[in-house]
Amino acid sequence: MSPRSLYRSLAFAEAVTWTLLIIAMVIKYVFHAGDLPVQIAGSIHGFVFISYALAAGLVGVNQYWSKRLITLAVATAVLPYATVPFDLKMDRSGKLDGDWRRSATADPRDHTLVSRLLRWMLRRPALLGGTSLLTVVVIMGTLLIIGPPGGQS
16 A cells, blocks of 8 residues: 555545544434444544544655644644545645655655654554554543543533
């Protein structure tokens, strides 16, 4: 999977899960269906949100995005559907072009600690995938222990 396909897939999935969450809230509040629809859609959305944020960071470092641009990419997930226009802009501007950087180049940005760690992980895809999944699960678990935004209803 290329950086482009990973990022674009999760940006789209993030928008889809916003839709699920909004539908679940309508079902809860308009049709008085209880908390279950929001708990299910919220959990799915939360998982995809965290996955998208992690992927935006990973792809951003790989593609030499600035810290500001990586932060902006993550921030788009907070606003419903904002990942879609941001994704289109990044794709049209060529900021998603290229493969994963598994080898260092002469570019000074390839010699930072973060870039070296990225390359090391990219050469071990099972470890990268497992670590990424574990990171998402730990963050998700921590947030579930803390509780939903706004407290229990």
